[in-house]
Structures are given as structure tokens and as C-alpha cells.
Amino acid sequence: MSHATRPDPAELAKLPVEGPSFDELRAKLDPVVARYPARAGAMLPVLWVVQRARGGWLHPQSIREVADYLHVPQAHVEGVITFYTMFKDHPVGREVVMVCKTLSCRLRGAQDVIDALEDRYGIEMGGTTADRRFTIETGECLGLCDMAPCMLVGKDRFGDLTPESAVKHLEERR
Ligand code: FES
Numbered sequence: 001m002s003h004a005t006r007p008d009p010a011e012l013a014k015l016p017v018e019g020p021s022f023d024e025l026r027a028k029l030d031p032v033v034a035r036y037p038a039r040a041g042a043m044l045p046v047l048w049v050v051q052r053a054r055g056g057w058l059h060p061q062s063i064r065e066v067a068d069y070l071h072v073p074q075a076h077v078e079g080v081i082t083f084y085t086m087f088k089d090h091p092v093g094r095e096v097v098m099v100c101k102t103l104s105c106r107l108r109g110a111q112d113v114i115d116a117l118e119d120r121y122g123i124e125m126g127g128t129t130a131d132r133r134f135t136i137e138t139g140e141c142l143g144l145c146d147m148a149p150c151m152l153v154g155k156d157r158f159g160d161l162t163p164e165s166a167v168k169h170l171e172e173r174r
Contacts, residue, residue: 007090009060015091018055022065025053029069039070043080046070047087056096057088085139092135093128097170098152102141105149109162113149114138116163117170133174 028049033042046069050062058066058081067074081087085098099117101110114125117136121129128135134153144150147159151166158169 012090013060015059017059017061019053022050022062022069025050026069028053033070040072040076043070043072043077044084047077047081051087055091056094057091063089085137088135091128093132095134095154095173096152097134097136098139098142099125099136099166100140100142100144100148100150101138104141104145108148110149112163113151113161113166116167120167120170131174134170 029042029046032045032049033039036042043066046066047058050066051058054062063077063081064074067077070077078089081089088096097117099105099110099114101114118124121127121134121136123129123136125136125138139152142150142152142157144157144159147157149161150157150159151161151169152158153169153173158166161169
């Protein structure tokens with residue numbers, strides 16, 4: 001199966017912004033920025049704080065607010081978000097599942113794991129389960145090649161996966 005289609009940015013902009021206002025977030029962000037010689041240097045931790053506080057993704061309004069706050073162009077923030085897989089520019093499930101699709105995992109059955117998860121939840125990679133519990137994506141090497149094929153679920157690592165064990169790990173977290 002192919003990856004799920006990326007949502008239309010114009011539609012994303014219509015969604016409500018979850019969580020605290022940006023003014024409220026400044027209390028957490030100002031000490032972070034103060035540790036860097038240049039405001040723009042704090043981009044990654046600032047985005048992380050904002051994403052976690054606001055529903056696990058970066059709403060177009062959040063992106064604009066971060067750009068203003070760090071005194072950088074909005075395109076710069078968007079470039080960072082699209083480069084790092086840990087940042088999301090669209091709504092995601094309560095936990096993000098990342099299945100490795102790089103060579104070691106591929107050679108040890110990653111595609112069968114991916115197929116099993118797509119079948120079980122009726123979604124394509126990049127999609128979110130109907131109950132919004134999981135967003136399931138593929139990613140590049142997770143640095144866990146010795147336990148290939150593997151996946152991350154939030155911060156937890158699972159290795160030596162089979163199609164059955166991958167589904168079981170997720171079902172046990174529901
Ligand atoms: S190739 Fe999958 S963890 Fe390295």
C-alpha cells in the first residue's frame with residue numbers, strides 16, 4: 001500500500017488549536033531560548049514543547065507563532081518540521097508508531113509487519129486508527145538493527161517482530 005495522503009493545509013488551518021495560548025507557553029519557552037546564543041538556535045526544543053502542549057502536532061497557527069517568537073521566516077520553521085520525523089504538521093493519534101523499513105529490517109520481514117498492521121487497522125502507513133489511538137508510520141533506521149525488524153511505539157522499543165507480535169504489542173496498549 002502507499003502512504004496516506006497528506007491533509008490539505010487549508011483544511012488543517014480550520015481545525016481548532018488545542019492546548020494553551022502561546023502567551024501561556026512563553027513561561028516554558030523563555031528559559032529554553034535563554035540557553036542559546038541566538039533565538040533561532042532553540043528551534044528544536046521550542047517546537048517540541050509546543051507540539052507536546054498542543055495535542056501532539058504543530059497547527060499552522062503554532063508554526064506562525066513559533067516563527068514570530070524565534071524571529072525567523074515561517075518557511076524556515078516548516079523546513080525543520082518536514083525534515084525531522086519527530087515533528088508532525090497534521091493531527092496524529094495518541095501514540096505514534098514508527099516501523100523501520102530500512103535494509104536490515106526489510107531483510108528480516110519488515111514488509112510483512114507493515115502489511116499486518118495495515119490489515120489489522122484498515123489504514124495505510126501514515127494513517128491513524130479510527131479510535132485515534134495510534135498513528136502508524138514507516139521510518140528509516142531506528143538504530144535497533146540487532147533486533148530487526150523493529151518498531152517504536154511512543155518511547156518504547158519492540159524488536160524481533162513478527163506480523164503477529166507487532167499487532168499483539170499494539171493491542172496490549174489499547
Ligand atoms: S535497519 Fe531497522 S533498525 Fe536499523
